[in-house]
Amino acid sequence: MAKHKKLSLIVVVLWMALIFSLSHQPASKSSEMSSGITKFVIEAAEQILPVAETDFDQFEHIVRKNAHFFIYLILGILVIHASGGSGSHSFKRIGLAVSICVLYAMSDEFHQLFILGRSGEVRDVLIDSSGASLGIILYWFASKMLRRNKQNVLHHEQVRG
Template identity: 55%
Template sequence: MYKILAWTAVILWMALIFYLSHQPATVSSELSEGITEVIVTTVEKVIPHADFDLGTFNHLVRKNAHFFAYMIFGVLTLNALRRSGVVGYRSMGWTLSICILYAISDEVHQLFVPGRSGEVRDVLIDTAGAIVGIGMYWLIAKLMRRRSTR
């Protein structure tokens, strides 16, 4: 049962990434600008005289979205593979391979979306996110195993 739930989470996350990548540039920009606005408004409440270059900050929000989306994708995929009986370094290797291939396919997909482009830099950011997600999963699993043996 947990294996089915784990793979369902992976597929739903992949669908969300695809959906967000399929949005034309204008819609995607509106979404990231809205998120940027919320963050800036919140920060300005804490630091009233903060000075932001909104263009640069919006760019950072967009690139961080890549990183965190694939960090979560890495965690979900590694969990699904482990629940399917793939363990050890094999599970991490397969997870990283799946994440990289999906990141590449996502960037190729964006070549066909109005106003969007496919960028190698985004694949590298996605890969970094997946690696961090894999590392976090591994570290937490190791700590939990150590705790349960005590």
């Protein structure tokens, strides 16, 4: 296995471990962390738009759900990259990457059933899966564009050379 591939897989496992550790926090600690992030975002927004009024609880809920989405968006990117990105059989790789992320999201929510004050939510699996899917699609399109750009550069060099 190539060194780059091993490193990519290690990064995926480390990211999954981060997700696991965040999910393993009791509800009180998780809520404390998201409240801190929410307060920071609200205070920063008030510096930009001093007249903005914000319902803290509603905004905190949005922050929590967006955290699910973006954490899994990154997981999706990492998984598709570790699988070899795009190229031959890219739709198989996309399917595999989506499957890995969805299964991990399901296992993560199942894991939370055993954590004090936490629950497993189908809605969170859908949010996680949507984030991972978007990350995978963005990575695939970016890879495709980079490959096309590289081919154009090579073609122009051949024409000039």
